[in-house]
Amino acid sequence: MTKPSNLVQGTLDLLILKILDLEPRSGWAIGQRLRQASNEALQVSDGSLYPALHKLEQQGWIAAEWRTTENNRRAKVYALTPPGRRHLQRERANWERLSGAITHVVRLTEA
Amino acid sequence: MPLERWVYAWRARWRALFDRGQADRELDDELRDHVARETAALRARGASPAEARRRALASLGGLASAQDRVRAVRFGALAEQVLQDVRHGLRLLVRDPGFTAATVITLTVGIGATATVFSVVDAVLLQPPPFPEPGRLVTLWQTDPGDGDRAAEVAPANFLDWRAQSTSFEHVAAVQPYSFDATGAGQPEVLYASLVTEGFFRLLGAGAAHGRTFRPDEYRSGSGVVVLTDGLWQRRYGGDPAVIGQPIVLDGTPHTVVGVLAPDFELALERGQDAQARDLYAPKAIAEWETFRRGDGWWQVVARLRAEDSIASAQAEMDTVVARIAADHPRTNEGVGARVIPLQSRQVEDVRPTLLLLQGFVLLVLLIACLNVANLMLAQSTRRSAEFAVRAAVGGGRGRLLRQLLTESAMLAALGGAGGLLLAAWSLDLIVALMPADVPRLPQIGVNGRLLAFAAGLVVVTTVAFGSAPALHVLRRSARGLLREQRGGAGGTGLHRVLVTAEVALALVLLVGAGLLAQSFARLVSVDLGFAPANTVALQVFHYPEAGRPATADFIRRTLQGMRALPGVTEAGAVSSLPIAMADVTRESVLTLPDRPPPPPGEEAQTTVSLATPGYFEALRIPLRAGRWFEERDGAERPRVAIINETLARRHWPDADPLDERVTVQLYGETLTADVVGVVGAVRPRGFDSAPRPEVFLAHAQLADGSMTYVVRTAGDPAAAVPAIQDVVWTADPLQAFYSIATIDQLLADTLAARRFATTLVTLFGLVALALATLGIYGVIAVATAQRTHEMGLRMALGAAPGDVRWMVVRGAVGLAGAGVAIGLLGSIPVSRSLTSLLVDVAPFDVSTLVAVSSVLLAAAAAAAWLPARRAAATDPLAALRVE
Numbered sequence A: 001m002t003k004p005s006n007l008v009q010g011t012l013d014l015l016i017l018k019i020l021d022l023e024p025r026s027g028w029a030i031g032q033r034l035r036q037a038s039n040e041a042l043q044v045s046d047g048s049l050y051p052a053l054h055k056l057e058q059q060g061w062i063a064a065e066w067r068t069t070e071n072n073r074r075a076k077v078y079a080l081t082p083p084g085r086r087h088l089q090r091e092r093a094n095w096e097r098l099s100g101a102i103t104h105v106v107r108l109t110e111a
Numbered sequence B: 001m002p003l004e005r006w007v008y009a010w011r012a013r014w015r016a017l018f019d020r021g022q023a024d025r026e027l028d029d030e031l032r033d034h035v036a037r038e039t040a041a042l043r044a045r046g047a048s049p050a051e052a053r054r055r056a057l058a059s060l061g062g063l064a065s066a067q068d069r070v071r072a073v074r075f076g077a078l079a080e081q082v083l084q085d086v087r088h089g090l091r092l093l094v095r096d097p098g099f100t101a102a103t104v105i106t107l108t109v110g111i112g113a114t115a116t117v118f119s120v121v122d123a124v125l126l127q128p129p130p131f132p133e134p135g136r137l138v139t140l141w142q143t144d145p146g147d148g149d150r151a152a153e154v155a156p157a158n159f160l161d162w163r164a165q166s167t168s169f170e171h172v173a174a175v176q177p178y179s180f181d182a183t184g185a186g187q188p189e190v191l192y193a194s195l196v197t198e199g200f201f202r203l204l205g206a207g208a209a210h211g212r213t214f215r216p217d218e219y220r221s222g223s224g225v226v227v228l229t230d231g232l233w234q235r236r237y238g239g240d241p242a243v244i245g246q247p248i249v250l251d252g253t254p255h256t257v258v259g260v261l262a263p264d265f266e267l268a269l270e271r272g273q274d275a276q277a278r279d280l281y282a283p284k285a286i287a288e289w290e291t292f293r294r295g296d297g298w299w300q301v302v303a304r305l306r307a308e309d310s311i312a313s314a315q316a317e318m319d320t321v322v323a324r325i326a327a328d329h330p331r332t333n334e335g336v337g338a339r340v341i342p343l344q345s346r347q348v349e350d351v352r353p354t355l356l357l358l359q360g361f362v363l364l365v366l367l368i369a370c371l372n373v374a375n376l377m378l379a380q381s382t383r384r385s386a387e388f389a390v391r392a393a394v395g396g397g398r399g400r401l402l403r404q405l406l407t408e409s410a411m412l413a414a415l416g417g418a419g420g421l422l423l424a425a426w427s428l429d430l431i432v433a434l435m436p437a438d439v440p441r442l443p444q445i446g447v448n449g450r451l452l453a454f455a456a457g458l459v460v461v462t463t464v465a466f467g468s469a470p471a472l473h474v475l476r477r478s479a480r481g482l483l484r485e486q487r488g489g490a491g492g493t494g495l496h497r498v499l500v501t502a503e504v505a506l507a508l509v510l511l512v513g514a515g516l517l518a519q520s521f522a523r524l525v526s527v528d529l530g531f532a533p534a535n536t537v538a539l540q541v542f543h544y545p546e547a548g549r550p551a552t553a554d555f556i557r558r559t560l561q562g563m564r565a566l567p568g569v570t571e572a573g574a575v576s577s578l579p580i581a582m583a584d585v586t587r588e589s590v591l592t593l594p595d596r597p598p599p600p601p602g603e604e605a606q607t608t609v610s611l612a613t614p615g616y617f618e619a620l621r622i623p624l625r626a627g628r629w630f631e632e633r634d635g636a637e638r639p640r641v642a643i644i645n646e647t648l649a650r651r652h653w654p655d656a657d658p659l660d661e662r663v664t665v666q667l668y669g670e671t672l673t674a675d676v677v678g679v680v681g682a683v684r685p686r687g688f689d690s691a692p693r694p695e696v697f698l699a700h701a702q703l704a705d706g707s708m709t710y711v712v713r714t715a716g717d718p719a720a721a722v723p724a725i726q727d728v729v730w731t732a733d734p735l736q737a738f739y740s741i742a743t744i745d746q747l748l749a750d751t752l753a754a755r756r757f758a759t760t761l762v763t764l765f766g767l768v769a770l771a772l773a774t775l776g777i778y779g780v781i782a783v784a785t786a787q788r789t790h791e792m793g794l795r796m797a798l799g800a801a802p803g804d805v806r807w808m809v810v811r812g813a814v815g816l817a818g819a820g821v822a823i824g825l826l827g828s829i830p831v832s833r834s835l836t837s838l839l840v841d842v843a844p845f846d847v848s849t850l851v852a853v854s855s856v857l858l859a860a861a862a863a864a865a866w867l868p869a870r871r872a873a874a875t876d877p878l879a880a881l882r883v884e
Helices: A011-022 A027-037 A046-059 A082-106 B003-018 B020-044 B049-060 B063-095 B097-126 B156-165 B200-204 B230-237 B288-292 B311-328 B343-348 B352-383 B385-393 B398-434 B449-480 B490-525 B552-565 B616-620 B646-652 B719-732 B744-751 B753-787 B789-797 B802-838 B847-873 B877-882
Strands: A062-068 A074-080 B137-143 B169-183 B189-196 B225-228 B247-250 B253-260 B280-283 B300-305 B337-342 B536-542 B569-575 B587-591 B605-612 B624-627 B641-645 B662-667 B670-680 B695-699 B707-714 B740-743
Touching: A011 A027, A011 A046, A011 A062, A011 A074, A011 A082, A027 A046, A027 A074, A027 B020, A046 A062, A046 B003, A046 B020, A046 B049, A046 B063, A074 A082, A074 B020, A082 B003, B003 B020, B020 B049, B020 B063, B049 B063, B063 B097, B063 B398, B097 B352, B097 B398, B097 B449, B097 B753, B137 B311, B137 B343, B156 B169, B156 B288, B156 B311, B169 B200, B200 B300, B225 B230, B311 B337, B337 B343, B352 B385, B352 B398, B352 B449, B352 B490, B352 B753, B352 B802, B398 B449, B398 B753, B490 B753, B490 B802, B490 B847, B536 B719, B536 B744, B552 B569, B552 B707, B552 B719, B569 B616, B605 B646, B605 B662, B616 B707, B624 B646, B641 B646, B646 B670, B646 B695, B662 B695, B670 B695, B707 B719, B719 B740, B740 B744, B744 B753, B753 B789, B753 B802, B753 B847, B789 B802, B789 B877, B802 B847
Parallel strands: B189 B280, B225 B253, B605 B695, B641 B670
Antiparallel strands: A062 A074, B137 B300, B137 B337, B169 B189, B169 B247, B169 B300, B225 B280, B247 B253, B536 B707, B536 B740, B569 B605, B569 B707, B587 B605, B587 B662, B624 B670, B641 B695, B662 B670
16 A cells, blocks of 8 residues: 655645645545545545645645635635746646656666 | 745744744643543543543543644744844854954945945935825926026016916925025024025925915015024024014015925925025016016926926926917016926936936945855855864755855845944935035934834845855855865955955045046046135125115225224225125126227127225135236226226237226116226136136226125134124124125035035045955955965975065965956946046046056055965965975
8 A cells, every 4th residue: 555655755845736636626626636536545644734724825726725624613725826827837747757658667678 | 934834834934033922822721622522522422421531532642742732733834944044153253253343344344335325315306205106296397498498597578578478386485595684583594595586485386384474465575474494483583483563674574484394395496506495485476567578587497297298298388378478568578488497306407417427336335245255155164174074074055155155245244234324324414514505305314213124134145145045155055065165265366356356446446536636636626716715704785775874985994994903803805796606696787898899790799797995805815916906095086997907908909908998888777988097817717617708897996785695704713703794794784684604615526515515435446346355355355375384385495586476376366356456447448438528637547546546456456465465475384285
């Protein structure tokens, strides 16, 4: 099972941005969605989720807002900002290039 | 970071840095919400409440620990690097105090000078008049082709027609300058007033700060109400609000103070020597005779444009109005026009060219300062190549390095900016004292928010300007590989040379400007005035023989006798118009010679006519060329006598003796013929840059007039004699007020105030530029010479004498400056041309100035190179070679 510490540096950011690209969510919901989307393969520790969220917020890629939930609790909900959306597109292109290259290398057989 | 991201990020950053309590509370809420949801989710899958909560907390790695990790990200990422840069920068600044001091002082001078000039320009040129919607306030002036179509004061009847016939203005009002003799409490005093017609305060939108302005029914003669300016209120009444309703005796008539104006109320409509700050305002009742009076005017007209009208449309309307008036009154108004000038530009039109000139020159100083600092930073970054290389090698990114450099620049600039602000605050008082007193809004000059914003802007601009030099250096070197390039520094020399050459070129331009202005000033003050101003006091006293006061002739006789009897007074006399005087009461007249055939019409000779008492010419030391002075025997019962000046004598009797000839002039509407008994030297009538004109003096005793200027020559300090002289006048008439009392040296200095101001500042800027450029040359030569130690050693080992090495270094410096001088000479051409209007007897391309300034710069370069040259010549060849 992949531990969060094994996530390539910067990958968690990419994952968060992608999840938020679908719809605004709270920190907890992001973690849930991440697990669900990766078929439980990616177990991001909630302990590393929040530092990453706060860093992205300070960088201006995501913005947070306090909302009242259905059971009347206050929840902090994160959403992608326009610059964040462009950043996601760039990072996604980078990731695809990188992962493609890595896949290519690991499948190499001696010719 | 691009602006758009800032828009989203600033709140989070602000909280992280400055509002950590709020940030912590929100984080706590957020994490508790997470735990609650996770617990609920786990329980839904069947876990017991305690178990669910334990696992939920565990998934966060513990609440406190999760908080700490978020906090570390939040604060660390941001503040830490900046703090690190600042700490590192501070360490460097302290480690290299020489560099820090040189940089900060250079910036202090550059920013301080620029901020000082800015605050003057801002207060005088940029700030609108202190009235609501100032853009709609205009002034109206009368023009006459016979008077060169200059914007002149308006005749009363023209004003009345303009007001009645124009529709472009909401209100139009006239202002008549006036002076009152104030008596009663304390010493008699002349107060400068503006008599204003109805609507004046309403059109300006200005009310009284205390009390009120005038009611409509008070604009009639004898209403006897006045409004004081803040200046007079403070000076005469110590700012006491109880003055409202108090009486004040003006010209012997009691008036009532009904209001006090705000401190910034200022109209400043007069020009040059006529400019005079107002003490009070009084309502102007229009007299019957004024409704007919056209021709030359003496009223100033202000108006407020209607919102839908512009200067152009108002001017177009006024053109049709004056054409209609000219058709109705062809005899007086043929060709007479009207000019609409915005209030603000009218107020500052005299001073604008000088201030813009100074603004331009001070920006050159700032530019030189920036170049100098760039040079210093570049030299320093050359020395720090090793540090940069190591930082690059251990993985400090290029961006991080650039940010470090920019942080250092910003710190230096901030220190320089703070120093500059202090310098500006301190020098503003000096500059205001140096400025001509008639510049409007002088009291508003000071340290204010706009000055602070401007200084902050300068800090940013200079940071970028000089911080980019070392940054460029780093970029270039990192492209080539920092570690490989560690030694040497020859790479920087090219840029160094460019910077210093530019500095020298700019300094030359400034110095040429300073040289031209200083030379003009020197030529001006060395001009022979035709009289000796030193050790004289001039009093302008207008005596009116009112009830209870002595007769004018009696007053003048007793005053002059009293003055002559004072200890230390050598001569005293009086004249109706002094060569340089506060109020110009010069009378012009047509001159005819009764013993000659009259000239054809249109070619009549003009002359100035003055009245003089015995002792006047002697007191001013105006030389007698022929004949005699006025004497006590030239009384009313004797034949009329005249003294003419040599300008008039030469014009009309080029070959003959004018003595015993007769002259006829017009004075007070009378035709007066007098025998010429003396010829005196010509004087410059309006100060240094005026030309002598023909003058006729008549004996005062034969035509008594109360408006006279007394000239008192003292053996010692003339200023010390002023109180005793005043007492003599008050002994003769205790109710007499002085229009002005000052030493003639002071009056002369006042005529030069604007010129002295510009010359002093430009000279100061030139000297600062020279000092900075010299410092720059020194820096470059010192670094270059140090880098060539090896070469020097080799040369000396091969037989070069120390003198050769010294010469080589000095030659290098002079060559460097020479290139700058050559470029600067080209650059000075447009600058000198822009000075032409300020130059006297000096051509804009004055070869001697150009040669002198170039020589000074080259000599400064040689001097700057001297220390490095000596150091180079003292190199021990063996030690130098071993360095490799």
